[in-house]
Amino acid sequence: MTDGLDPREFRKALGSFVTGVTVVTTVEPDGGPRGFTANSFTSVSLDPPLVLICIAKTAASCPVFEGSGHFAVNVLAEHQQAVSGLFASKSPDKFAATAWATGPAGSPLIAGAAAWFDCATHQVVDAGDHLVLIGRVAGFGQSPATPLAYCRGAYVAFGLSQEALAAAHRRTRVGAILERDGAVLLLADGDGRLDLPAGVGLDPAADPRSLKGVLARHGLDARLSFLFAVFEEAGTDRGTVSIYYRGALAGELPGDPALRLVPLDDIPWPRLADDAVRSMLQRFVKERGEDSFGIYVGDAAAGTVRALQAQNEAGLR
Numbered sequence: 001m002t003d004g005l006d007p008r009e010f011r012k013a014l015g016s017f018v019t020g021v022t023v024v025t026t027v028e029p030d031g032g033p034r035g036f037t038a039n040s041f042t043s044v045s046l047d048p049p050l051v052l053i054c055i056a057k058t059a060a061s062c063p064v065f066e067g068s069g070h071f072a073v074n075v076l077a078e079h080q081q082a083v084s085g086l087f088a089s090k091s092p093d094k095f096a097a098t099a100w101a102t103g104p105a106g107s108p109l110i111a112g113a114a115a116w117f118d119c120a121t122h123q124v125v126d127a128g129d130h131l132v133l134i135g136r137v138a139g140f141g142q143s144p145a146t147p148l149a150y151c152r153g154a155y156v157a158f159g160l161s162q163e164a165l166a167a168a169h170r171r172t173r174v175g176a177i178l179e180r181d182g183a184v185l186l187l188a189d190g191d192g193r194l195d196l197p198a199g200v201g202l203d204p205a206a207d208p209r210s211l212k213g214v215l216a217r218h219g220l221d222a223r224l225s226f227l228f229a230v231f232e233e234a235g236t237d238r239g240t241v242s243i244y245y246r247g248a249l250a251g252e253l254p255g256d257p258a259l260r261l262v263p264l265d266d267i268p269w270p271r272l273a274d275d276a277v278r279s280m281l282q283r284f285v286k287e288r289g290e291d292s293f294g295i296y297v298g299d300a301a302a303g304t305v306r307a308l309q310a311q312n313e314a315g316l317r
Contacts, residue, residue, distance in 0.1 A: 115147070174242075195277060
């Protein structure tokens with residue numbers, strides 16, 4: 001390596017940057033699908049819609065991608081670690097073990113991905129030991145699935161993985177802030193007080209005490225996504241830890257009289273049963289208005305909000 005840099009340490013430092021995990025695909029001259037796992041993906045421009053990926057010149061797929069004229073970027077979901085491993089391997093039959101379909105620009109789209117971008121090749125840039133492929137997006141799609149992430153040689157789960165958090169505490173409360181059409185779901189008790197849906201732990205749905213059990217009992221179709229807050233009850237030692245996720249409601253709201261779908265700008269704050277929930281919801285309303293979310297970590301009285309993302313002009317990072 002030139003410039004006196006240690007290549008191993010350089011790679012290690014680069015690995016400190018948390019990225020998504022993608023499978024980049026195209027077709028060979030004979031029409032067969034081709035793909036590889038990559039985390040070198042980023043947005044370039046909104047107008048025109050451009051994205052880029054990088055591929056090593058030494059990769060067997062490099063000539064195929066350089067000359068194909070189109071490629072797709074499949075942003076893998078949290079449950080697709082096996083897909084990531086498959087396309088990072090030298091398996092000769094990767095697509096036989098993966099469900100896929102052809103996208104609008106002609107590239108393979110991986111089923112179940114969190115998002116996909118099918119592109120016509122806009123420009124190929126020679127960059128050291130890699131080629132930079134800039135694609136003009138011909139079509140894209142997304143799903144509610146939580147994306148898979150990667151950092152320092154390991155997968156990172158930003159979604160529902162709460163086992164590590166819960167393991168350090170005797171009691172865990174898991175709740176959700178569920179949205180639909182600019183409103184949030186609240187549950188009313190017999191005294192008219194309001195609260196967010198929550199339970200003892202996340203799973204299973206068959207346990208009426210768990211969050212998923214509470215949602216099932218009320219007939220709610222909810223899709224949980226990102227972690228929003230983690231806090232302990234103030235003044236306790238290894239006390240209850242509360243873990244709240246953001247999410248969305250799907251389908252019609254059941255006719256359960258306990259359910260309230262309340263507009264974000266009309267939440268009756270004095271009726272909320274818990275000060276910590278009130279404070280958390282107030283932060284949620286503020287961050288929803290700014291379209292910039294963080295994760296609160298601390299206790300019910302004090303803590304810090306750690307940003308999830310910093311937006312650039314293209315709206316992505």
